[in-house]
Amino acid sequence: xxxxxxxxxxxxxxxxxxxxxxxxxxxxxxxxxxxxxxxxxxxxxxxxxxxxxxxxxxxxxxxxxxxxxxxxxxxxxxxxxxxxxxxxxxxxxxxxxxxxxxxxxxxxxxxxxxxxxxxxxxxxxxxxxxxxxxxxxxxxxxxxxxxxxxxxxxxxxxxxxxxxxxxxxxxxxxxxxxxxxxxxxxxxxxxxxxxxxxxxxxxxxxxxxxxxxxxxxxxxxxxxxxxxxxxxxxxxxxxxxxxxxxxxxxxxxxxxxxxxxxxxxxxxxxxxxxxxxxxxxxxxxxxxxxxxxxxxxxxxxxxxxxxxxxxxxxxxxxxxxxxxxxxxxxxxxxxxxxxxxxxxxxxxxxxxxxxxxxxxxxxxxxxxxxxxxxxxxxxxxxxxxxxxxxxxxxxxxxxxxxxxxxxxxxxxxxxxxxxxxxxxxxxxxxxxxxxxxxxxxxxxxxxxxxxxxxxxxxxxxxxxxxxxxxxxxxxxxxxxxxxxxxxxxxxxxxxxxxxxxxxxxxxxxxxxxxxxxxxxxxxxxxxxxxxxx
Numbered sequence: 162x163x164x165x166x167x168x169x170x171x172x173x174x175x176x177x178x179x180x181x182x183x184x185x186x187x188x189x190x191x192x193x194x195x196x197x198x199x200x201x202x203x204x205x206x207x208x209x210x211x212x213x214x215x216x217x218x219x220x221x222x223x224x225x226x227x228x229x230x231x232x233x234x235x236x237x238x239x240x241x242x243x244x245x246x247x248x249x250x251x252x253x254x255x256x257x258x259x260x261x262x263x264x265x266x267x268x269x270x271x272x273x274x275x276x277x278x279x280x281x282x283x284x285x286x287x288x289x290x291x292x293x294x295x296x297x298x299x300x301x302x303x304x305x306x307x308x309x310x311x312x313x314x315x316x317x318x319x320x321x322x323x324x325x326x327x328x329x330x331x332x333x334x335x336x337x338x339x340x341x342x343x344x345x346x347x348x349x350x351x352x353x354x355x356x357x358x359x360x361x362x363x364x365x366x367x368x369x370x371x372x373x374x375x376x377x378x379x380x381x382x383x384x385x386x387x388x389x390x391x392x393x394x395x396x397x398x399x400x401x402x403x404x405x406x407x408x409x410x411x412x413x414x415x416x417x418x419x420x421x422x423x424x425x426x427x428x429x430x431x432x433x434x435x436x437x438x439x440x441x442x443x444x445x446x447x448x449x450x451x452x453x454x455x456x457x458x459x460x461x462x463x464x465x466x467x468x469x470x471x472x473x474x475x476x477x478x479x480x481x482x483x484x485x486x487x488x489x490x491x492x493x494x495x496x497x498x499x500x501x502x503x504x505x506x507x508x509x510x511x512x513x514x515x516x517x518x519x520x521x522x523x524x525x526x527x528x529x530x531x532x533x534x535x536x537x538x539x540x541x542x543x544x545x546x547x548x549x550x551x552x553x554x555x556x557x558x559x560x561x562x563x564x565x566x567x568x569x570x571x572x573x574x575x576x577x578x579x580x581x582x583x584x585x586x587x588x589x590x591x592x593x594x595x596x597x598x599x600x601x602x603x604x605x606x607x608x609x610x611x612x613x614x615x616x617x618x619x620x621x622x623x624x625x626x627x628x629x630x631x632x633x634x635x636x637x638x639x640x641x642x643x644x645x646x647x648x649x650x651x652x653x654x655x656x657x658x659x660x661x662x663x664x665x666x667x668x669x670x671x672x673x674x675x676x677x678x679x680x681x682x683x684x685x686x687x688x689x690x691x692x693x694x
Contacts, residue, residue: 165408165409167408168404168408171404171407171522172400172401172404176394176395180521181397182391184521185389192520192521192525192526192528197529198526198529199526199528201351202528202529203351204351204352205352205353208352208381209382209384210382210385212359212378213375213378215361216375220368222344222365222369226343226369227259227260231260231284231285231322232261232280232281232284232285233260233262233284233285234260234263234288234369234370235264235265235280235285235286235287235306236262236264236266236288236290236366237266237290237299237302237306238266238290238299238326238362239266239291239296239299239612239613240355240438240613240617241353241354241358241362242296242299243290244430244617245357245359245362245431245509246363246366247431248358248428248431248505249366249367250264250370251426251427252425252427252502252505253372253373253505254370254372256370256372257371259370259371260286260370263279266616267298267611267612267613267655268301268612269580269610269651269655270640270650271581271582271639271640273642274642282309282310282312282322283313285322286343286369287303287306287323287324288323288324288366289323289342290325290362291326291333292328292331292362293328294327294328295333298612301644301647304645305651307323307340308645310322310323319341320340320342320343321341321342323340323342324345324365325337325342325344326346326361326365327345327346327347328347328350333345348361348362355435355438356435356513356528358431359509359510364377364378373503376503377506378506380503380504380507381506381509381510384399384510384511388511388514399511399514402497402514402518403518403519404522405466405495406447406516407447407518408522409466409493410440410445410519411522411523413463413572414466414493415448415464416448416462417436417448417466418461418465418468418605419432419449419451420455420467421470421471421472422476422499423475423476424472424476425470425472426452428508431509432449432512433449433451433607433609433617433618434618435513437618437620437621438617438618439516439519439520440516440519440523440525441532441620441621441622442525442526442531442625443624444624444625445523445525445625446621448574448621448625448628450607451607452608453606453607454592454595454596454599455480458487458490458492460600460603461487461490461599462571462604462605464571465492465605467484467487467493467494468494468495468497469484469494469495470497471496472501472502473498473500497511532623532624533615535623535668539661539662539665540658540660540661541661543661544654553653553657554660558663559674559675560675560676561674562676562689562690562693563693565630565672565673566598566601568630568672570628573602573604573629574604574629574630575594575606575630575632576607576608576618576630577591577634578614578632578633578634579608579634580611580634580655581635581636581678583610584681584683586687587686590686590687590690591608593687593691594606594693595608597690597693601693611633611658611659612655612658615658615662619662627669627670627671629671631666631671632675633659633662633663634675634677634678634686635656635678636677636678636680636682637679639680640652663675
């Protein structure tokens, strides 16, 4: 329990106003006077209990797929449709005898080629996952892999290699029926994408690779009961955390820095989207800082709140010492203990509840995403111009990293946005850059891959506080992969998404530079980082 007076006052305010019970009653006035995109977005509150009833159905379906001889499960999805499943896989892994898991959430052609080369389309089950049913990346991936499967097994049988997860009535639900999908899982419509990990979106992929989803849901349901309406905010783990995070953000500690035990490190991928999309709006927001190298205490500013997600019996010794040094230096540090990896289910629910509560503290609606459409529109205009002229529009923009950082102000953060494939050498350079920036400027740093970040931190970048320094890294492509039915290739689509993102940030007067690299060559970027003054 923190001694921070403002947090204590807010907890008491929550108690007096019966705010936790009102959340469970789905009272939209907890957040906003109007119910739009609130009362129809609270279905996640019931998921740990209701989805337990679906476990026999899901495990039976997983056995059907397993017995059919598939070797891989490839999840085609973006943001909330994929991140929870990725965390469940990375944390709990595929069970013996079950298909191996792969995720495709990037249009960068090298990423598409990498997945393609690693599977046999005939022996792969593809999960087409989209709440709206119309996510451009997901529908593009489907068309591409549908063609490969048809080549491998024929048009008549190809549908059996596909599963849909979507809301009822979407174009994807209709497609699944018309195109002979093996199955379509229709998700509760009152569950938003980033709150959907404990619905079909997270549980179907997990079941298919043999994760014991019963244990995950049991832990989540236990946390749900601990966060119940009749538990005081002071004793309610989700409400307490949400009040803490929201109050600190209002006091200027808006950089939520997550430190984790090694084997649960991917949890930050999911949490980053939940925090960024839920709070980054109306010029305010909490900046989720994930995967940042640990630094000496003197390199952190006073705009941080640290949360240490600690798994018992993991390799925590070095991290424990680093966290203790940070705490001893006077920083605010919260430690949340996990008994074992299945407790990740409890953390999913705790953080969903906490984020909803933080939104109430901050006076925002944590369930909408008002700035996402602007980037989609910009990308659409870029693609239209390509179709008309045969080339992408040019954009004059600085590539001076020194120039960007010279404009650093207190409480800023650096956001590295890499529209490239994932490469160890690039990640090494980014880690070095993050360390240098922390040491010299004492600001927080974030890093993510595009275009997946458009479905994660993109809302925060555009709708959140204007404290971001944005570094976009692009790279020449090695592959030209046609997009079936479209007048462009994957490399054009990926470049259009990077350009549209850049244009949107510039239109909002964000501070942005772009560094473009030759294909596969990170040396120039490494020199740039090394030469930073």
